[in-house]
Amino acid sequence: MSRDSRLARMAHVLVHMACHEGVATSETIARMLNTNPVVVRRTIAGLRDRGYVASEKGPRGGWRLTRRLEELTLLDVHRALETASVFTIGPSDDHAACPVENLANQAITGALDQASAALEAALGQVRLSDILAEGQALRAAMDHSRSQHQCPNAVAAQ
Template identity: 40%
Template sequence: MNGSSRLVVATHVLTVLAVVRDERLSSEKLAWSLNTNPVVVRRLLGSLRDAELVTSKRGPNGGFALARSPDDVTLSDIYEALEIESLFTFHPNEPNDECPVGDNIQAILTETLQPAEAALKDELKTITIADLSLQILEQSSTPIESVESADLGD
């Protein structure tokens, strides 16, 4: 999964946990919300747990929960937890240095894109999981209980 989709998926997971605040949720229920495989969710949850953004508990009442208040988790925290090196990555092959574009494009793009990436990272520090949760609760026509009572076919 590339860095940008990891950020979006992890934000989705943490927002579900914030909205269903009093419940621990299994990776299966979180995957249900994402409409994806639980393995995808478990991989991300490992990084989020290592960064102390979620807690996990095994057993019948186990699952995942936020480790901090949703007000204390920013999108920047998630970005850092996932160790995304850069929003912009170059293609894996070195450009042809015999071409004037190939010889110069990476240096020029790096210089051009670094300020944009820095501005985005600054903006991510201002957005919390609580902000996203509030927007979702205001806009949703689906009851929150649907996550807790999701029919997983088991």
């Protein structure tokens, strides 16, 4: 089963863009994501259409954030990507006249609707600034841990 990782990838990109406070070219983003710049432009277009990023042309051009991370949730990014469905399962239309298939479809559709609502509620609770803050805390903890475990000689040798 293939996965759609666009949400994670675009959240990753937006947080990096906020950290670097400038423009990021499609080529730079493509290298970060190990993909093609055309894929980046196609994917980020939905974010541009929603007003989350803007593109600037010219030699110093690229993509820049137009919103603060505190104003963006994972749900915002998810909706901007225009994902048809987060689920690969769905109802069947093999035997539309069969009442059993129709009942099975109703049950599956109802469950998927509930799951989708729960997922959207959870995504709406996570701001991109939360991801940045957790990343900064993790980095600080790692830096502290490294400094605690260095040998005195190694510090003196630096």
